[in-house]
Amino acid sequence: MDPPLNPPIRIQPLSSKPVSTKKAERRLDTFLKNFQERTTAAQGGNTAVTVQLQKLKDALQEELHKN
Secondary structure (H helix, E strand, C coil): CCCCCCCCCCCCCCCCCCCCHHHHHHHHHHHHHHHHHHHHHCCCCCHHHHHHHHHHHHHHHHHHHHC
16 A cells, blocks of 8 residues: 655745746746756656646646747
8 A cells, every 4th residue: 555645845035026927937947857867867756746847847838839
């Protein structure tokens, strides 16, 4: 039986500044690649986080191509 999943820690931003969809997509893509490399190196990782980040990246790509 699989162990229960623990949700990721909730992050509360202290401030924000607007960025374009294209820039956000590039930053997310870079982060996603690095995150996957780190979790692969650790031989495991939280695939739920990776899946959610990939969904966000796909949504940003879709939004970018609409405009």
